[in-house]
Amino acid sequence: MLDEVPWQALGVLTPSSLLGLAIWLILTGRLVAKCLYDVMVKVKEPWRSAAETQKETNAVQARTIEKQTMVGESVIKVMGAVQQARDGDPV
Numbered sequence: 001m002l003d004e005v006p007w008q009a010l011g012v013l014t015p016s017s018l019l020g021l022a023i024w025l026i027l028t029g030r031l032v033a034k035c036l037y038d039v040m041v042k043v044k045e046p047w048r049s050a051a052e053t054q055k056e057t058n059a060v061q062a063r064t065i066e067k068q069t070m071v072g073e074s075v076i077k078v079m080g081a082v083q084q085a086r087d088g089d090p091v
Contacts, residue, residue, distance in 0.1 A: 025031035
């Protein structure tokens with residue numbers, strides 16, 4: 001962000017143009033008060049922890065689904081073998 005500012009031009013700027021630059025920075029959201037920044041950081045923290053909790057929950061669910069899929073495949077194989085044995089077909 002600071003790389004975008006032409007620092008060489010600041011020496012020739014008038015006070016009114018510096019004021020205009022400050023107003024432009026405020027209106028574009030690049031310059032905010034520290035108290036507002038602190039509030040934004042405090043509000044963001046619960047969302048971050050909720051997102052991390054959700055991420056952990058999703059990982060646990062993915063592992064559980066994978067285990068259930070393996071069990072389901074085993075059940076299908078066993079039931080197929082039972083049906084073949086019942087029908088008298090060799091396995």
